[in-house]
Amino acid sequence: MSRARTTAAPPLGPQRPTPARPLPAADPAWSADPYADALRAGRGPLFLRRADGWLLPLDVERWCAEPDPADLEVLGRCEGAVLDVGCGPGRLVAALGAQGRRALGVDVSEAAVAHTVRRGGRALRASVFDPLPGTGRWDTALLLDGNIGIGGDPAALLHRMARVLTAGGLLLAETVPYPDVDERVTVRVTGPHDTPGAPFPWARLGTPALLRRARACGWRAADRWSTDGRTFVALRAPATATAG
Template sequence: MSGARTTATPPLGPQRTPARPLPAAGPAWSADPYTDALRTGRGPLFLRRADGWLLPLDVERWCAEPDPADLEVLGRCEGAVLDVGCGPGRLVAALGGQGRRALGIDVSEAAVARTVRRGGRALRASVFDPLPGTGRWDTALLMDGNIGIGGDPHALLHRMARVLRTGGLLLAETVPYPDVDERVTVRVTGPHDSPGAPFPWARLGTPALLRCARACGWRVADRWSMDGRAFVALRAPAAGNAG
């Protein structure tokens, strides 16, 4: 890639509050080359910034069976689980295989189709859309960098406080580089494809997410790292008390 700077940062995955509407990410994540990558289960696939910076997306891991770090997250899930930006559904399918109540949501038709083929339950929707069970979910997942959905972590956390029950559990994956706190505009692209439509995204290390969560009224329950990946567990405030 002539002129592009590739950074060896961890893979991420794809996604209005009434007060702060956000640009929709749906078209970018619903179109090629993302759709093609999910259908084949292979990359390479990247998020490209306007200056040529590239973030690799770990399509092969998303399409594989859950790894030990994933299984640690699944073991922490409580009750009914909503996987936000479920991608090809490895976590939803694994939870379903354990007899757990789980639903994945994703803006990509290909992601939803692949999740269903794996035996998981999934709905094509944005987290900012009306969702089944709003206010009653026990656990929500924001894995593979999905804390970046919408490019506004505060707005996303406010929305998650309404999706979860009071005291519900949010398990989020962060960038395993503590000083990362970015708001960027990116496009999805393959190695030879024209980039898709631009959309807002965010990248947060654990300290940045904890600052944001506390400002929004969330309680920090735990933080841990495993296999080069970083995670945070948060407890939801009452929806009306979210920062």
């Protein structure tokens, strides 16, 4: 069950904090036609393609469906105001809104943001590395569906999340269900017959790798669990935000 927080809910209007160091630019690859077309259709196949031809299937059907039991367990752990980073078509944001929770989705894809809004959720087209509303006052942030890989640099993403969340705030992240995975790769979004989009950096982490990187960035492990073959980690943000 969610716990009451003492922080005020962050406003959803513009707020422009000055980052302490240069941040990765928003990646246009997720706005490429194969991704947008798959979201509009509500189905794949859609993949991340590595330079060596390896394909990672993307679960578009699940993203476009209602939250499944694993999602619902994550939502039940959320505290206070929730920021869903890489919200995709908005199943989690919409579900939180239907519960009367204050939630905002952030995604670089125009199609994803439009889909979220049609479902009744609130969403902003932006990168997590852009200035965001309520920076430093979000109680919970979500990095599900592989989004711990955003930017291809988990340490930079964790530093950024520490600035987005309130001190001691909760990060709920999904990891790769293979413990030994710890890789940074360059990939492209592609469908089965599409020309792959522009290359961009991505990361894949199992739970041990994420916990190692989180500890090095000042985060505290709060919990880890598995549901329906998916694996998750709960982390507490540093008491003082790190640069990033």
